[in-house]
Amino acid sequence: MVYTALLRGINVGGNNKVDMKILKESFERAGMKNVVTYINSGNIIFSTNGRSKNDIAQILEKAIMDTFGLQIKVLVLHLEDMKKVMSVIPEAWMTNDKLKCDVLFLWEAINDESILDKLIFKPEIETVKYASGAIIWAVDKINVNKGSMTKLVGTELYRQMTIRNLNTTRKIYQLMLAADEADK
Numbered sequence: 001m002v003y004t005a006l007l008r009g010i011n012v013g014g015n016n017k018v019d020m021k022i023l024k025e026s027f028e029r030a031g032m033k034n035v036v037t038y039i040n041s042g043n044i045i046f047s048t049n050g051r052s053k054n055d056i057a058q059i060l061e062k063a064i065m066d067t068f069g070l071q072i073k074v075l076v077l078h079l080e081d082m083k084k085v086m087s088v089i090p091e092a093w094m095t096n097d098k099l100k101c102d103v104l105f106l107w108e109a110i111n112d113e114s115i116l117d118k119l120i121f122k123p124e125i126e127t128v129k130y131a132s133g134a135i136i137w138a139v140d141k142i143n144v145n146k147g148s149m150t151k152l153v154g155t156e157l158y159r160q161m162t163i164r165n166l167n168t169t170r171k172i173y174q175l176m177l178a179a180d181e182a183d184k
């Protein structure tokens with residue numbers, strides 16, 4: 001079965017430095033197969049069988065601690081989870097010079113549509129959608145600093161999510177689909 005692991009808070013502002021080649025090797029030592037990393041922000045696609053997502057996350061968090069000495073939260077998504085997220089995102093959306101679009105992947109503790117009630121956003125300039133496992137947020141680049149998502153940083157909710165821009169999310173999804181095809 002194909003999964004992605006999204007690591008929270010690595011290689012940001014010079015903190016929690018993690019080398020992707022060494023990370024790949026640590027995942028392989030932890031029993032993951034067909035491990036592929038994508039960019040330096042902690043996106044790993046891999047295959048494994050017979051384990052729950054929570055078990056996989058615990059195994060990978062331990063592998064990261066053993067290898068790097070860092071306590072990093074790992075969110076594990078199955079290909080079906082990612083398909084649900086992708087189905088909510090309009091095709092026309094992308095992060096470019098006009099639009100900023102992020103996917104806020106949620107840990108189980110806050111993964112419910114009622115999360116939208118806890119967010120304060122400005123519908124006149126921002127579009128916020130819930131998909132099982134994620135919040136999708138889009139704002140015109142000229143309004144990014146006026147948007148409310150920047151106020152989320154540092155909150156308890158923020159600590160229970162990991163964020164990827166939409167272009168990165170789409171690439172992770174493509175890599176997962178390719179891995180799934182290779183597994184067949």
